[in-house]
Amino acid sequence: MDALAVLDLDDGPVTLRRAVPADLPELVALLADDVLGAGRENVAALAPYASAFDEISAADGQLLVTVATPDRVIGTMQLSFLPGCPARAPAAPRSRRSGCTPTTGGRRIGEFMIRWAVAEAGRRGCAVVQLTTDKSRAAAHRFYRRLGFAASHEGMKLSLG
Numbered sequence: 001m002d003a004l005a006v007l008d009l010d011d012g013p014v015t016l017r018r019a020v021p022a023d024l025p026e027l028v029a030l031l032a033d034d035v036l037g038a039g040r041e042n043v044a045a046l047a048p049y050a051s052a053f054d055e056i057s058a059a060d061g062q063l064l065v066t067v068a069t070p071d072r073v074i075g076t077m078q079l080s081f082l083p084g085c086p087a088r089a090p091a092a093p094r095s096r097r098s099g100c101t102p103t104t105g106g107r108r109i110g111e112f113m114i115r116w117a118v119a120e121a122g123r124r125g126c127a128v129v130q131l132t133t134d135k136s137r138a139a140a141h142r143f144y145r146r147l148g149f150a151a152s153h154e155g156m157k158l159s160l161g
Helices: 021-032 048-059 109-124 138-146
Strands: 003-007 012-018 063-069 073-084 091-100
Touching: 003 109, 012 021, 012 109, 021 063, 021 073, 021 109, 048 063, 063 109, 073 109
Parallel strands: none
Antiparallel strands: 003 012, 012 063, 063 073, 073 091
């Protein structure tokens, strides 16, 4: 599998690459191993995830990334590159559903992921990078502010299910 980026750590490399179908069980388990995902994700029923994976993989402007050590998947993020009408903002990537295993803390793997995503946005000609994070995630808010993001908008959503 082709690496999009590699972070060399003392205990081995961390590789950022496009997700493949074989990653799904680990990706779903990763998303479920979270205080918010625990009640939302269903690791026993992979069919809906496989269907979503196929749609994401086939769609222009969508990129599902896996972050892995040689032994296992430790992180993921989905980037959506959205065209925009304003001339100064030809496209804006939006990071959705990103995260790492709890054991990655302090190793700068999350920073590696986000910095790569920002660089990829620049490579694709984007003028802005935006992301959403749950209001309850104070540590995530500090992390993103440390990387230069600003809480400039108030997000809203309406659950349909």
